[in-house]
Amino acid sequence: MSQPATILVIDDEPQIRKFLRISLVSQGYSVLEAATGVEGLSLAALNKPDVLVLDLGLPDMDGQQVLCEFREWSNAPVLVLSVRASEAQKVQALDAGANDYVTKPFGIQEFLARIRALLRQAPAGETQPAAVELGPLTIDLAFRRVLLDGVEVALTRKEFAVLAQLARYPGRVITQQQLLKDIWGPTHIENSHYLRIVVGHVRQTLADDPTCPRFIATEPGVGYRLLGG
Incomplete structure (x- = not known):
């Protein structure tokens, strides 16, 4: 059997991480969690997740910076999950390499559907080594x-x-x-x-x-x- 897809969630809210972990595991995914940008980038480099779920409001660095650094060596799909709902924030994230953007609060069924859609999008080209x-x-x-x-x-x-x-x-x-x-x-x-x-x-x-x-x-x-x- 093929290995389950790995989803890395970078979010500083423990309740959000727990909610996403339970929901994603129930669908058969493997889940990694990080509360800070530095921890998240470390986990990403070591584990090469299939999808990155990224909050923009992190305690140690802005999520936009995490996205830019992640994109320097990985083309895995990125789903931004943030309370920031302005068009400018969405455009900035998408221009920096995010594949999708969902604002909080969100519906879990829609979120899971977006994860499935991202997993169907095979990355174009080779992923750069870390x-x-x-x-x-x-x-x-x-x-x-x-x-x-x-x-x-x-x-x-x-x-x-x-x-x-x-x-x-x-x-x-x-x-x-x-x-x-x-x-x-x-x-x-x-x-x-x-x-x-x-x-x-x-x-x-x-x-x-x-x-x-x-x-x-x-x-x-x-x-x-x-x-x-």
């Missing part, structure tokens, strides 16, 4: 950490973002314009000096000699490539 290991270098996309020879190294948000983008496609060339657009925004695609500075800092942190690179190779006039893919 972490990429290339020899001595580990890039943990889920927890935003970089380890070199098992020791964590410190990178700024922009430095990690560039390295993470390369890590999602190891061995492939990512153009300068694509990196600038993805990380700085479409209005900065001509600001290649931003990218050169950040890549230089990353190389320095990783002790990566650009003339004989172990990790990041420059493709002159084109972009960069993470070696090892």
Whole structure:
């Protein structure tokens, strides 16, 4: 028999989690629960849920941020379940990668029907790994950490973002314009000096000699490539 689908519920209200757990288990699903965004992302990285049910009003971080971080490495369906009913909130969540949005209070039969609908939607393309290991270098996309020879190294948000983008496609060339657009925004695609500075800092942190690179190779006039893919 096939394994039951795993539903991860991230919500800080214990009564909501209990209600959803009882309802989902009664339908044969396996349920994981988290009360905070950090705990939820950790469970998601370790267990790869088939559907994520996400509240936006979490105590440690905004649910929109949880959604964005989850979407950096997973394309599993996300159902937002929130008291925030404004159109702007819904548009923001859907634009950030949510597949559906249900406002509280909600009917459990409708909720279960939406879960079934999401499970029927097979994710398009491959799910990105939660972490990429290339020899001595580990890039943990889920927890935003970089380890070199098992020791964590410190990178700024922009430095990690560039390295993470390369890590999602190891061995492939990512153009300068694509990196600038993805990380700085479409209005900065001509600001290649931003990218050169950040890549230089990353190389320095990783002790990566650009003339004989172990990790990041420059493709002159084109972009960069993470070696090892």
